[in-house]
Amino acid sequence: MSQLPFDDDAPVYVISIAAQLSxxxxxxxxxxxxLGIVSPGRSSGRGRRYSARDIAALREVQRLTTDGVNLAGVKRILELELQVGALQARVAELSAELEAVAARVESSARQAAADAARQAAAEAARAARRDLVPFNRDGAAIVVWRPEPR
Structure with missing residues (x-):
C-alpha cells in the first residue's frame, strides 16, 4: 500500500478536531x-476545514496571547511572518538565478580566454612565418641565398 505525501496545506481537520489539536x-x-487571524479552508457544505499549517498557526496565536500580545498584534505578527517567508522564498529564487548567471558568465569568460589564446597562437604562427620568409610590396617572397664560405 503506497502512502501519499502529507500536504501541510491540505484542509482536512474539522473544527472540533482542530480545537483539540490546538x-x-x-x-x-x-x-x-x-477576525482573519487564521482563516481555514471550506468544505463543499461551507464547513471549516483546518490544515496542519492552520493548527500550527493556532498554536502560535495561543502562545502569543498567553505572552500578552493582543489579537490585533497577533494578526500583524502572523502577517509579517508570512511576508518574511515570501521574501525568503524570493531571495532563494534570486540567489539561484544569480548563481546561474554567474556560471554562464564564468563559462563565457573561459570561452573568451580560450578564443583569445587560440587567436594569439595563430597570430604568433603567422608572425613566425613572416619572419622566416620576408615579402616585398607585391606580396612575392624574396629569398636571399648566400653560399656558406668554405
Missing amino acids: GLHPQTLRQYDR
Missing part, C-alpha cells in the same frame, strides 16, 4: 476566523 475552544477558532 488546545483552543471551537468558538475561539470561529472568532479567529471572523
